[in-house]
Amino acid sequence: MKRTLFYLGFALACVTSAVAAQQSPTAPTAKTLSPQDADLAWQKATAKFAPQRQATLARVAEHMNDGSFRADWASLQHYSSPTWYDDAKFGIFIHWGVYSVPAFGSEWYSRNMYQPNTADFAHHVATYGPQSKFGYKDFIPLFKAEHFDPAAWAELFKQAGARYVVPVAEHHDGFAMYDSQLSEWTAAKMGPHRDVIGELEKAVRAQGLHFGVSSHRAEHDWFFDGGRKFDSDVNDPRYAGLYGPAQAHLAKQDEDLYNDWTYVSEAWRDDWLARTAELIDAYHPDLIYFDWWVGHPTFRDTLPKMLAYYYNQGAKRGGVVVNYKQGDFFEGAGTLDIERGQLTGIQPAHWQTDTSISNASWGYIQGDTYKSPKELIHLLVDVVSKNGNLLLNIGPRSDGTIPADAQQILLAIGSWLKTNGDAIYATQPWRSFGEGPTEVVGGTFQDNKTKPYTAQDFRFTRKGGALFAIELGWPAGGKAVIHSIKPEDHVRAVSLLANGKSVQWQQQPDGLHLSLPAQPVGDYAYVYRIELAN
16 A cells, blocks of 8 residues: 555646646657647547547446446455356467567567667667657558458467467557557557457357457557657657657566566546456457556556456356456456466466567567477476466567467377367466476466476376376387376276377376377377376
């Protein structure tokens, strides 16, 4: 509470501070607006959408308490994730937008191209010219998506074994990939001139998969702040509807909420709520994924309204999910997501990790490298054994094609799941998540710190009367010992899930000893179906 009051006090102080700025509105020059003036410039640029925004907010206010949830954190902490999500285990994340046109650095190119002394800034000037002549807005006409085939995408995701699909509806860059009635800067009105989210929703649901959306709108409040500090198109009021307030971001690091004194106006929070409600009402997502900045303390009173509105609507159709980053919500009010990282041990509440199939970026960039199917399958197995889901991201090219390497990796995962999915889907953790010498480093952004798994590493899941022991390597000599299975567990039968062949076994004081048949096709992970008498 003390930290929240400090944030609010600092925000009020920011409003009263102004830096003098002299600039012709038609010829941008370097300047810094006060937080209040920056917000007013954005409000003026989006004034024509005010009636629709207010109508949406009124609808939220009228219906947010229509159900078992109320718009307060105490009520929202009674949330639990729905069965469809707990059983799904594997989903596809999609980062696709205007940032796929420059295809350089990462999906944060939109921000970094306005940050001097970065590789993105230097690349932009060298390739496209100064930001006063060619800004981020000028990539929009080049974002044509001429080969975008939502039906083909959805079929690929189905073949990959995914059970839900979550495209980014709006990234930090403020360009909506859906047909928003609250902005003209949308894929339906510019660039592809297509409602990308709407088309994907229909295609994904046609494959029998659940459909979600990701909103990074909150971060857009400050995302283009670098362009305020020099001669760039961010300072041109004609483009304030795209570039937003571009508030001075006052965190020591971009993702540091504990040291973030960035000003957030009530108008911005209202717009965020209206745009989120618009997504809920127009596309009825089964899941909404939020990036970290909704955890900024100024959102604390706005979030409960959105959550109650969404959860109460979702309860009528089997339950919905909201993914949030650590510390953003009060515990229990949503489903925790660990970005590019994992948790250690079995978690009492269902959770999720998200990572990208590529190594450097979430969006498509030229020359990116990819994780192997083996690495990703091992990640999935480890996460599921701890009561979690894996949301795996891909980054399509600007023309709407998915890189061949990414497609082949997805198909390899799907092939493994087709054979071994009974040990993954609709399973629950066992009494132990696993055994062996290899354990992950817990926390966010730790996905490159885990050592390769060995044939001594097992992960466990259970379903009905079956225990699944998943070995993360083929043992030398075809002999394996599962130490976690004790003599009192009373094993009745063991078979290889991949081909149904029986496995010779013997229970000894140090565990279950297996004498394996020939190694089955596929070298990623090997599943033993173990029938127990109790």
